[in-house]
Amino acid sequence: xxxxxxxxxxxxxxxxxxxxxxxxxxxxxxxxxxxxxxxxxxxxxxxxxxxxxxxxxxxxxxxxxxxxxxxxxxxxxxxxxxxxxxxxxxxxxxxxxxxxxxxxxxxxxxxxxxxxxxxxxxxxxxxxxxxxxxxxxxxxxxxxxxxxxxxxxxxxxxxxxxxxxxxxxxxxxx
Numbered sequence: 638x639x640x641x642x643x644x645x646x647x648x649x650x651x652x653x654x655x656x657x658x659x660x661x662x663x664x665x666x667x668x669x670x671x672x673x674x675x676x677x678x679x680x681x682x683x684x685x686x687x688x689x690x691x692x693x694x695x696x697x698x699x700x701x702x703x704x705x706x707x708x709x710x711x712x713x714x715x716x717x718x719x720x721x722x723x724x725x726x727x728x729x730x731x732x733x734x735x736x737x738x739x740x741x742x743x744x745x746x747x748x749x750x751x752x753x754x755x756x757x758x759x760x761x762x763x764x765x766x767x768x769x770x771x772x773x774x775x776x777x778x779x780x781x782x783x784x785x786x787x788x789x790x791x792x793x794x795x796x797x798x799x800x801x802x803x804x805x806x807x808x809x810x811x
Contacts, residue, residue, distance in 0.1 A: 638775070640666060641790070644771060645797040646804040650676045656800035657682045663796065669783045671775040678717060693755050694748050701747025702740055709736050764794040773806070779803075783810075 647653040653676065660667055667683055710729045713736075714720070718726040726732055757763065775781045782802075786793060790807060797805045 640809055641786045641807055642735075642810045643784045643790075643793055643797060644804075644805075644806045644808055645782045645784065645800070645802040646772065646774070647782070647801060647802075648778065648803050649774060649801075650780060652801040653780040653782065654678065654682055656797070656802065659800050660784060660797075661697070662784070664795070665785070665796075666785050667782060668785050671770060671772070671781040673776055673778060673780070676780075687794075690752065690755065690759075694752050697751040698744045698748040701743045703738050704747070705743030706736075748761060 645656065647656060648693065650672070653670070653672075653807070657667065657670070657679065660661065661684060662680070670679065670683065672679070706729075714726050714729050729736075770776065771783065772779065772781050784793070784796075784797070785806070794805050
């Protein structure tokens with residue numbers, strides 16, 4: 638099994654979008670696309686599934702809400718009840734309106750911090766990770782489409798040249 642891929646380099650995002658649509662129509666598998674900035678609609682053109690990170694954010698918010706609610710109930714009602722402003726702390730429900738800002742902040746805190754951790758884990762990013770960018774120009778002004786070779790190599794090179802690529806290279810992927 639060959640690990641060869643084609644790197645088709647484009648210098649315009651509109652040309653890239655047209656090339657992605659042509660490549661998908663020709664039933665070639667796009668492994669990755671490297672862009673210097675987010676391209677609107679590229680995920681749909683590539684046929685990627687919608688992200689489920691919003692579901693994770695909701696679950697993380699619920700975790701934060703439940704932890705902060707439990708913490709406030711234990712600290713302010715059970716462990717160290719205080720008479721603040723003449724309002725006794727007999728039950729959590731009686732004092733809940735005073736705790737709403739804390740519950741909101743706990744929900745946002747947990748959702749935000751756990752979403753960052755989830756994003757880095759899902760993207761396989763961690764400190765001191767080596768960059769996987771195959772061409773340094775994609776961080777400045779070029780777009781690179783990486784397509785696996787599963788057939789005639791010369792035919793694929795001519796196909797990507799006809800899609801508007803300014804440069805087409807066949808490289809060995811590690």
